[in-house]
Amino acid sequence: MAAELQQENKLAKLIGNFLVSRLSLADLQHLAAKKKVPVHKHSLWYYMGGITMIYFAVQVVTGILLMVYYVPEINAAHASILKINSQIDFGWFIRSLHSWGSTLMILSAAVHLFSSFFMRAYRQPREITWWAGLVLMILCLAFGFTGYLLPWDDLSFFATKVGLDITAKAPLVGGLLGPLLKGGNMISQATISRFFGIHVAILPLTLISLLAVHLMLVQSHGMSEPAAFADTPPEKRRYEPFFPDFFFKDMLVWILALNVLFVLVVLFPWGVGPEANPFAPAPIGIKPEWYFLGAFQFLKLIPPMVGPIEGELFGILAMSLVGLGFLIMPFIDNGSQRRRALLATIYGVAVVLGLIFLSIWGALS
Amino acid sequence: MNYPVWVVPYLGGSWVIGIIAIIHIFISHFAVGCGAFFALAEELAYRRGDERIYAFLKQHSRFFVLVTTVAGAVTGVGIWFAVSLVGPDGIASLIQCFSLAWAEEYLFFVAELATAFAYYYTWNKISRQKHLLLARLYMIFSIATLVIINGMLTFMLTPGKWLTSHNWVDGFFNPTYCPSLIIRLLIMFALAGMYALVTSSRIAEPKFRTFMVRYCAKWLLPVFVIGPVVGFWYLTQIPQATMHTIFTGIQSSGVGNFSILARALYLSLILSGTIILFNFFGPYLNPRGFTFRIALLFLVCGLAVTGTTEWMRELLRKPYIVYGYLYSNGMHTDELPAKVDASFLKKGRWATAMATPDMPPVAKGELLFRYECMSCHTVRGYRSMKTLLGPRDEDALVGFLQLLRMRDRSVNPYSGIMPPLVASDDELQCLSKYLATINQKERAQAISMSH
Numbered sequence: 001m002a003a004e005l006q007q008e009n010k011l012a013k014l015i016g017n018f019l020v021s022r023l024s025l026a027d028l029q030h031l032a033a034k035k036k037v038p039v040h041k042h043s044l045w046y047y048m049g050g051i052t053m054i055y056f057a058v059q060v061v062t063g064i065l066l067m068v069y070y071v072p073e074i075n076a077a078h079a080s081i082l083k084i085n086s087q088i089d090f091g092w093f094i095r096s097l098h099s100w101g102s103t104l105m106i107l108s109a110a111v112h113l114f115s116s117f118f119m120r121a122y123r124q125p126r127e128i129t130w131w132a133g134l135v136l137m138i139l140c141l142a143f144g145f146t147g148y149l150l151p152w153d154d155l156s157f158f159a160t161k162v163g164l165d166i167t168a169k170a171p172l173v174g175g176l177l178g179p180l181l182k183g184g185n186m187i188s189q190a191t192i193s194r195f196f197g198i199h200v201a202i203l204p205l206t207l208i209s210l211l212a213v214h215l216m217l218v219q220s221h222g223m224s225e226p227a228a229f230a231d232t233p234p235e236k237r238r239y240e241p242f243f244p245d246f247f248f249k250d251m252l253v254w255i256l257a258l259n260v261l262f263v264l265v266v267l268f269p270w271g272v273g274p275e276a277n278p279f280a281p282a283p284i285g286i287k288p289e290w291y292f293l294g295a296f297q298f299l300k301l302i303p304p305m306v307g308p309i310e311g312e313l314f315g316i317l318a319m320s321l322v323g324l325g326f327l328i329m330p331f332i333d334n335g336s337q338r339r340r341a342l343l344a345t346i347y348g349v350a351v352v353l354g355l356i357f358l359s360i361w362g363a364l365s
Numbered sequence: 366m367n368y369p370v371w372v373v374p375y376l377g378g379s380w381v382i383g384i385i386a387i388i389h390i391f392i393s394h395f396a397v398g399c400g401a402f403f404a405l406a407e408e409l410a411y412r413r414g415d416e417r418i419y420a421f422l423k424q425h426s427r428f429f430v431l432v433t434t435v436a437g438a439v440t441g442v443g444i445w446f447a448v449s450l451v452g453p454d455g456i457a458s459l460i461q462c463f464s465l466a467w468a469e470e471y472l473f474f475v476a477e478l479a480t481a482f483a484y485y486y487t488w489n490k491i492s493r494q495k496h497l498l499l500a501r502l503y504m505i506f507s508i509a510t511l512v513i514i515n516g517m518l519t520f521m522l523t524p525g526k527w528l529t530s531h532n533w534v535d536g537f538f539n540p541t542y543c544p545s546l547i548i549r550l551l552i553m554f555a556l557a558g559m560y561a562l563v564t565s566s567r568i569a570e571p572k573f574r575t576f577m578v579r580y581c582a583k584w585l586l587p588v589f590v591i592g593p594v595v596g597f598w599y600l601t602q603i604p605q606a607t608m609h610t611i612f613t614g615i616q617s618s619g620v621g622n623f624s625i626l627a628r629a630l631y632l633s634l635i636l637s638g639t640i641i642l643f644n645f646f647g648p649y650l651n652p653r654g655f656t657f658r659i660a661l662l663f664l665v666c667g668l669a670v671t672g673t674t675e676w677m678r679e680l681l682r683k684p685y686i687v688y689g690y691l692y693s694n695g696m697h698t699d700e701l702p703a704k705v706d707a708s709f710l711k712k713g714r715w716a717t718a719m720a721t722p723d724m725p726p727v728a729k730g731e732l733l734f735r736y737e738c739m740s741c742h743t744v745r746g747y748r749s750m751k752t753l754l755g756p757r758d759e760d761a762l763v764g765f766l767q768l769l770r771m772r773d774r775s776v777n778p779y780s781g782i783m784p785p786l787v788a789s790d791d792e793l794q795c796l797s798k799y800l801a802t803i804n805q806k807e808r809a810q811a812i813s814m815s816h
Contacts, residue, residue, distance in 0.1 A: 240654075245654045245656075248646055248647070251646040259636070264627055266635060269618065
């Protein structure tokens with residue numbers, strides 16, 4: 001039986017040896033074989049980073065393809081999207097992959113972020129990895145925000161207008177950032193041009209660079225281990241080699257993640273609304289994309305004035321404070337005290353539940 | 366129209382059949398595919414004298430007998446009940462055409478069941494050679510049931526020469542018979558491999574586990590190598606109008622007119638692609654890491670692609686039950702009245718009996734709706750009339766129904782997608798009155814918005 005298996009693998013080995021020697025892959029192979037992945041009941045969460053990465057790869061590929069036909073010009077943007085959807089062979093498919101891909105990328109990034117948080121992956125020595133992850137999450141949201149305007153339809157126009165008005169009220173940077181993004185007093189050609197530039201050049205470059213740092217740090221520190229696993233005696237801890245065991249399982253998860261994306265695209269292809277008319281009244285009940293719904297609903301709940309502070313500014317300050325909590329968490333919960341760990345858990349659970357509750361409320365209201 | 370109508374709210378009768386049939390297909394495909402799997406794997410064990418393969422097959426056969434005999438029998442009988450209630454005209458036509466074939470089907474089915482029980486209960490009780498013979502017998506009987514049922518299933522889409530000769534042999538060996546038989550066999554082998562992967566993933570000894578996982582993974586290879594060629598052959602044999610519907614669905618995918626048929630086709634292709642990659646990177650390349658949970662997930666994917674492909678096959682013959690002969694609402698093509706405005710309620714036996722002269726117009730309209738539309742539509746639910754009618758008022762509905770009465774494709778864009786509407790002018794008014802009671806809310810909303 002063993003001889004038979006060897007026979008089967010002969011061709012694979014031949015190709016493998018060729019590539020290893022020609023591409024000097026031995027060092028990489030050694031590194032991958034040395035890397036171990038802890039095996040425990042929370043191992044499932046280790047796959048979330050890979051899923052986010054595969055969705056990002058889809059965004060890059062489909063984004064490049066969409067750029068072939070998309071025209072970032074105020075009178076042609078909407079028509080070019082219509083053309084992609086109706087005249088270009090499988091253009092609707094590529095566009096839907098891009099639109100659904102962005103949604104899934106943000107969702108998986110959020111799940112990755114919170115699962116890392118609850119596994120205490122922000123603790124020493126992984127503080128920089130954690131901060132890089134936080135910035136990557138913000139970049140993902142920025143991708144969603146800037147890409148949303150580009151089809152130049154009714155909904156995207158007014159949702160972006162609301163978003164930019166909120167940005168302009170942000171403390172310290174709002175006064176600069178609002179007009180800088182808008183390129184004038186109102187959303188216009190300058191806004192589309194800027195959003196397009198940010199979406200296809202600035203954000204990808206920043207994200208790829210930061211992702212490289214994030215991955216490099218993950219590689220150098222290894223996978224984080226939950227406290228319960230780290231506390232067990234070494235002889236009871238189980239690890240599996242990153243290559244090939246974890247890597248091939250990762251591939252299976254990627255295939256399934258892509259499958260989810262394709263199924264969504266096929267069953268619910270992404271549509272396009274009527275062309276934006278800046279002079280028309282905003283549609284009734286306008287709402288942002290799901291990932292901004294929680295924040296949107298929170299701002300809606302705040303009265304126009306909270307004491308001496310304007311309501312929206314108060315809301316933005318409150319949300320910034322929540323964000324700050326994640327930023328300084330490595331200093332609060334450094335693993336020295338149980339009480340602090342409990343506090344971090346309560347904080348994380350409260351934020352997750354609050355976000356889910358507000359998002360559902362926002363969607364239903 | 367010759368039988369009572371079974372009203373299934375929200376889901377619709379067709380889905381009652383669909384759900385039971387899809388579950389039955391999962392089991393029946395497993396039963397036939399596993400017949401071949403047992404025969405070949407046991408031969409391997411016999412030639413090598415490998416006790417480990419024998420032990421594996423014994424364990425696998427317990428799961429196999431339980432699933433195929435219990436769940437297979439329950440769903441098989443369930444299909445007959447559901448079909449008799451939802452589409453009595455269709456099943457009546459199949460029974461009348463293929464009485465002999467049905468009898469043979471039951472004969473082989475009984476033989477298949479008896480051999481399955483004998484196979485399981487004679488482990489270690491008869492000689493290895495005799496047990497292998499039982500495995501081969503089971504394979505032959507189970508494939509024979511497929512060989513027969515395939516004739517009836519393919520007849521419904523491509524009745525071929527039967528339409529003119531009415532000879533059952535012409536209907537049985539119809540244009541899609543051969544490609545369908547091959548492709549079904551290939552799918553059955555693949556599913557047998559997937560089911561066996563679940564059992565293999567639980568083998569404790571690492572080396573033997575690796576061997577068995579790889580062996581099972583290879584059962585998926587034929588469908589991916591030969592499948593596309595036979596699939597293409599199958600497509601060349603289906604009616605021209607059906608191909609036209611597929612292409613229209615694909616071309617209009619991006620502009621909202623996205624047909625269910627096109628979606629089912631895409632889903633089937635995407636899920637098949639997933640299976641190929643999953644099989645390669647999972648059990649074949651990494652048999653050690655192919656755990657029980659992953660095997661179950663893989664099986665779910667396999668069943669999903671089988672279910673979707675069957676759903677697509679069913680959609681291909683819309684708006685017929687038997688293509689070119691019997692419409693999905695039970696009306697035979699040769700019974701279509703020559704005059705466009707001929708009465709419907711004076712034709713069918715049961716429908717005529719139900720339509721009393723003093724019947725109020727709305728009730729008469731509902732009766733017409735049940736007989737002519739409900740085989741594909743529900744009031745609220747699957748292919749909901751409430752959604753499809755939108756805010757149309759009674760006059761608009763009359764105009765729309767007059768369009769549906771036309772049989773000329775250049776005038777009626779729904780011709781070929783829906784059965785032609787048969788209704789006298791009076792019946793048409795009654796039907797529109799009934800339909801107007803369904804979308805009252807939508808109409809009121811549209812009026813308030815326009816104000």
